[in-house]
Amino acid sequence: MREAVVIRHVAFEDLAAFADPIEQAGYAIRYRDAGIDDLTPEQAGGADLLVVLGGPIGADQDDLYPFLRAEREALRVRLAAGLPTLGICLGAQLMAAALGARVAPGPGKEIGWAPVALTDRGRAGPLRHLDHVPVLHWHGDAFDLPPGAERLAATPLCPNQAFALGRHALGFQFHPEADGRGFERWLIGHAVEIAATPGASVPALRADARRHGPGAAEAGRRCLAEWLGGLT
Known part of the structure; x- marks a missing residue:
């Protein structure tokens, strides 16, 4: 069986809705917790699929979180080799940084459920399943293309x-994996950030997760299943 290595930065930001299509595509999922489990370029390169999940830290905060350097190097080697790689939020920022792009604070935080505008290329590929679908946003930093x-x-x-990046690499700044079922953990884990963000509130985010989570999860599963199918 093929193996999907999944780098997790905080326990509540897991694969969520993405777990099913990954397993259905024939991958055994193995989580590696950042800062606890070692990750070498050789380990990352040996995985049939590498997934790097989100987290509430900056992609360049090596002085505070030295493990980020190893993650970026593993991504650099893997992306250069054309190996299947998926990044979400912080994971996509780390991918962008490994490819030489700038990652920096954006003009403001995006926290909440809202649709994204697809480009022509986006509508022509797996992201077409997400067209007009409210998805979860939770970030302050952003990356250049x-x-x-x-x-x-x-x-x-x-x-x-x-x-x-070709067929082998896909990065999401938003959270297409979020399904709303475990969203209460987000509200607890990000309580301080929610309180400090104008316009964000726990009751509103909870209500929107109940309203939009199931539809977003189904669209996210279809999107990922199509992308995974294009790898073989």
Whole structure:
């Protein structure tokens, strides 16, 4: 059986709705917790699929979180080799940085459920399943489009919401994996950030997760299943 190595930065930001299509595509999922489990370029390169999940830290905060350097190097080696790689939020930012693109604070935080605007390239590929679907946004930093990558989606505040590098690499700034079922953990884990963000509130985010989570999860599963099918 093929193996999917999944780098997790905080326990509540897991694969969620993405777990099913990954397993259905024939991968055994193995989580590696950042800062606890070692990850070498050789380990990352040996995985049939590498997934790097989100987290509430900056992609360049090596002084505070030295493990980020190893993650970026593993991604650099893997992406250069054309191996299947998926990044979500912080994971996509780390992919962009590994490809030489700038990652920096955006003009404002995006926290909440809202659709993304797909580019022509986005509508022509797996992201078409997400068209007009409210998805979860939770970020303050943003990345420039990496060299050689294709922009797939945008929002007014963040022009680079998703990118593809060939067929083998896909990065999402937003959270297409979020299904709403475990969302209460997000509300607890990000309580301080929610309180400090104008316009964000726990009751509103909870209500929107109940309203939009199931539809977003189904669209996310279809999107990922199609992308995984194109790898073989």
